[in-house]
Amino acid sequence: MEIDINKIQVYSSSELDKAEAETIEALRMRSQQSIPDPDEWLAQELKGNVLLTTVDFFLNWARRSSLWTMLCFPACCAMEFMSATASRFDLSRFGMEILRASPRQADLMITAGTLTWKMAPQIKRIYDQMAEPKWVIAMGACAITGGTFAQSYSVVPGYNHLIPVDVYVPGCPPRPEALIHAIQMLQDKIAKRKNL
Amino acid sequence: MTLTLSGEEIGAKLEEKFPGSIVESGKDSFLVRSEFLLPVANYLKDTPGLDFDFLSYITAVDYYEYFEVVYRLTSLEHNHSLVMKARCYGRDNLSLPSVVSLWRGANFQEREIYDLMGISFDGHPNMRRIFLWDSFEGHPLRRDYL
DSSP: OOOOTTTSOOSOOOHHHHHHHHHHHHHHHHTSSOOOOTTTTSOGGGTTOOOOOOHHHHHHHHHHHTOOEEOOOOSTHHHHHHHHHSTTTOGGGGTOOOEESSGGGOSEEEEESOOBTTTHHHHHHHHHHSOSSOEEEEESHHHHHOGGGTTSSSBOSOGGGTSOOSEEEOSSSOOHHHHHHHHHHHHHHHHTOOOO | OOEEOOHHHHHHHHHHHSTTOEEEEOSSEEEEOGGGHHHHHHHHHHSTTTOOOEEEEEEEEEOSSEEEEEEEEEETTTTEEEEEEEEEESSSSEEEEOOTTTOTTHHHHHHHHHHHHOEEEETOTTOSOSSSOTTOOSOTTSTTOO
């Protein structure tokens, strides 16, 4: 745009001031539009909402952050588990406070208690009904080896005779902190899983 | 406080009513001959003044030579209780009359005794194992089980 030097209002009549005014006015005229950002071409909804990651990491993150637990409480470790889920120890901090009564909605089985052979077919069946991928935490001495009842005539000497176990938590019963630690170990294990 | 009736007194009364039914009686219990178990139990339940309308528990004890089945009877009306015992000798094919027809609470407990001790109860409506599975061999609460 041409600048008509005569239209510029200048209070001073010196040549120097006129030259400065001319320069500033010329720059002001050139600078009416803002310079576009480099991501201007992206659609408005996409802006600031794109993260890049791998499929493995994303799936594992989703799975380990929302472990839903199957109810499998044949004996007294269940009391300690209830304590772990209640407000004092608060399992929901780790995204897995939801206990499912249906195996089709669960992906983690915490085996809290002594298992007898009479109950074993039902536990096996519940495990088989859970959707893949699924994990098992053996909670307490009875779940690991049958505990103090290992030599008994009617007790299963460890859940790993029936179903594969991912994490063993010793104790009779284990403290809620131990159970929470076991869940975190399981989450670490899930994070390393290769899905593809 | 529940009053525990004297086995000697009740035993003498029963011996009078059913001659030959009582083998021995002591301070807090009496031992009844097994063929008299059902009439004696029926009498204890239905006689006014005794009215043993509640069966607290049944249990069984292995004494090697014989098994002793212990019945604790309670009267809710009079708040008194009594222990009745019956024996069966030997180790195989043991049986006693069932008291399910008098006290329905005996149903599961007699099945438990059958399951763990191997005493079968005649007249029971469903004489099967209750804790263990049907193909289990032996009766694990017997002292010679292991």
